[in-house]
Amino acid sequence: VDLTEDELLDAIRRVLDEPAAEVVVGVGDDAAVVKAGSGDVVLTTDALVEGTHFERVLTSARDLGYKSIQVNVSDVAAMAGSPRYALCALTLSEQVDAAWTMELLGGMREACAEHGMRLVGGNLARGSEITLAVTVMGEVAPGRAVTRWGARVGDRVVVTGSLGGATAGLRASREHPPWSPEERDAIHRHARPIARVGEAVVLSHHGARAMMDVSDGLALDLSRLCAASGVGAVLDLEAVPVHPAATLDDALGGGEDYELLATVPTSDAVEAAGAELAETFGIPLTDIGAIVEGDGLRDPRGRPVEPSGWDHFR
Amino acid sequence: VDLTEDELLDAIRRVLDEPAAEVVVGVGDDAAVVKAGSGDVVLTTDALVEGTHFERVLTSARDLGYKSIQVNVSDVAAMAGSPRYALCALTLSEQVDAAWTMELLGGMREACAEHGMRLVGGNLARGSEITLAVTVMGEVAPGRAVTRWGARVGDRVVVTGSLGGATAGLRASREHPPWSPEERDAIHRHARPIARVGEAVVLSHHGARAMMDVSDGLALDLSRLCAASGVGAVLDLEAVPVHPAATLDDALGGGEDYELLATVPTSDAVEAAGAELAETFGIPLTDIGAIVEGDGLRDPRGRPVEPSGWDHFR
Numbered sequence: 204v205d206l207t208e209d210e211l212l213d214a215i216r217r218v219l220d221e222p223a224a225e226v227v228v229g230v231g232d233d234a235a236v237v238k239a240g241s242g243d244v245v246l247t248t249d250a251l252v253e254g255t256h257f258e259r260v261l262t263s264a265r266d267l268g269y270k271s272i273q274v275n276v277s278d279v280a281a282m283a284g285s286p287r288y289a290l291c292a293l294t295l296s297e298q299v300d301a302a303w304t305m306e307l308l309g310g311m312r313e314a315c316a317e318h319g320m321r322l323v324g325g326n327l328a329r330g331s332e333i334t335l336a337v338t339v340m341g342e343v344a345p346g347r348a349v350t351r352w353g354a355r356v357g358d359r360v361v362v363t364g365s366l367g368g369a370t371a372g373l374r375a376s377r378e379h380p381p382w383s384p385e386e387r388d389a390i391h392r393h394a395r396p397i398a399r400v401g402e403a404v405v406l407s408h409h410g411a412r413a414m415m416d417v418s419d420g421l422a423l424d425l426s427r428l429c430a431a432s433g434v435g436a437v438l439d440l441e442a443v444p445v446h447p448a449a450t451l452d453d454a455l456g457g458g459e460d461y462e463l464l465a466t467v468p469t470s471d472a473v474e475a476a477g478a479e480l481a482e483t484f485g486i487p488l489t490d491i492g493a494i495v496e497g498d499g500l501r502d503p504r505g506r507p508v509e510p511s512g513w514d515h516f517r
Numbered sequence: 518v519d520l521t522e523d524e525l526l527d528a529i530r531r532v533l534d535e536p537a538a539e540v541v542v543g544v545g546d547d548a549a550v551v552k553a554g555s556g557d558v559v560l561t562t563d564a565l566v567e568g569t570h571f572e573r574v575l576t577s578a579r580d581l582g583y584k585s586i587q588v589n590v591s592d593v594a595a596m597a598g599s600p601r602y603a604l605c606a607l608t609l610s611e612q613v614d615a616a617w618t619m620e621l622l623g624g625m626r627e628a629c630a631e632h633g634m635r636l637v638g639g640n641l642a643r644g645s646e647i648t649l650a651v652t653v654m655g656e657v658a659p660g661r662a663v664t665r666w667g668a669r670v671g672d673r674v675v676v677t678g679s680l681g682g683a684t685a686g687l688r689a690s691r692e693h694p695p696w697s698p699e700e701r702d703a704i705h706r707h708a709r710p711i712a713r714v715g716e717a718v719v720l721s722h723h724g725a726r727a728m729m730d731v732s733d734g735l736a737l738d739l740s741r742l743c744a745a746s747g748v749g750a751v752l753d754l755e756a757v758p759v760h761p762a763a764t765l766d767d768a769l770g771g772g773e774d775y776e777l778l779a780t781v782p783t784s785d786a787v788e789a790a791g792a793e794l795a796e797t798f799g800i801p802l803t804d805i806g807a808i809v810e811g812d813g814l815r816d817p818r819g820r821p822v823e824p825s826g827w828d829h830f831r
Contacts, residue, residue, distance in 0.1 A: 244558070244654070246602060246604055246637060246638055246652070246654060247604070247638060247640075248604040248605070248606040248638060248639060248640050248650070248652055249606060249640045250606040250607075250608055250640060250642050250648070250650060251642075252608050252642050252643070252644040252648075253644075254644065254645060255642055255643050255644055256642070288560060290560055290561070290562040290652060291562070292562040292563060292564040292606075292650040292651075292652075293564075294564055294566050294569075294648055294650075323560060324560055324561060324562060325562060326561075326562050326563045326564060328564050328565075328566050328569055328570070329566070329569050330566040330567075330568065330569055330646060330648065331568060331645070331646055332644060332645055332646060334564070334566075334608055334644065334648045334650070336562070336564060336606040336608075336648070336650030337606075338560070338562055338604060338606075338652040340558070340560060340654065
């Protein structure tokens, strides 16, 4: 492919975008939101591909199945939706047997159970590499989906939990033990991320105007949120909550953290949301900057922050 | 994989099947049906994998995109549902460029437009082979989904259109021109199948008790319908509507025809449905046998008909 992922997505968006009353959110956000009966339905799909997203020798089938659901649930959460149903189109190679496949499905089911979801369908095909294409459908009260284009100048920028852990975990898992407790935590975060479903609803209740999950590194994802909203951001690099096993570069440029990135109108709202997240989920919320006029990311001294995150096509 | 596709699906079903009030139809049918708001939602996913389902040198990107939507819509149609939304998780190799990808999406959009559907989301990933994992969501009036387990002894077995054409078309497309008009029609049917959405609704209105699409050959698909319903069938081989470029073996054992296979209670219902299908869609409906006690397929003289259709894992 001769374009970056974002360039290709842009091109696709231009081909597909057509306003329609029943499509609340179409292509270009974490998930689609559509009208169905009396509610709004959230739809998202994401594939994990062998060799690109995982190596079979490094990942257990159970962890892989678990993660394939969580990464999709994370997209539904990022709209402030509640996940309900999952489907999986599985492409299997000759290298895996039925036992591996059942472990994979066991992991999918485990993740579904954690979110009160049901795996309602799927499809099997044969290929030369393994691909897990998962679709998750969720629901959201009409008009309550939080998109990535609602940020306004003056909003505070917040992020849940800590960043860079998944990248540090992937790195540690390729080295030999012994691992420090922080590295073990990072390895676990990479293998079994947990989508922030309840946390997203709390942020929505506290007035979050724009929200997305951090899957491709904070710098790239925040720059996407800014571009979608037609604004810029000042990112306070010293405030970014970096996982204890990770570096600031891991947090800015690594992927797969699946934390929530949001903008809220005031510092009071940040404080109130943070208190509720800490009490209910034991998860910190950190103020990492502000939405400003213009475009792109700058640090507090005005120097540009490059969005060099995970691009699937670079 | 050390099991056949049906054996593996059976194993998966045993792991996943859990009764739940909000899941009208779960794993094991053409599509899932779930409660959402005031309606029933139909969900299905199906992947087309390079090397398994298509060869890039033999298929245009536009036809491939078109077909990837139609095969999923066919599963929604087989539940008597109306397709509404599509998503696509695309895995692209380095062998394709942005122009190819846009053509692919153009074909998807064309198929969506034919069915009044919207492509609302997707995902891009990189891999060593191309995979198109499409999900389609549709709607059906509560309680009106037609499953494959409703066939009863005495039902007539019917099929829309003609069978074997896709297999004959694939064969012809691998040979050199000149092609006969029948072969050209068969090649078109393989490249651009059209899901029988309206036809399925007509069959449902005329009392269809069980229904599925014929994607893996009539013999295998009818034996699946019989197994799901706990019945057998007498298949009148001489009555099977074979495409003019195809053989009876193509019809019984070939795949990708995407016609509808259904059971209806009486010969009068067959006639009434057939008249409406001919008038409204110009599509024939053929009575090809009867549902009987027992299991498996027999011809009218009592000899077993082997379900040797397309198995993705054989």
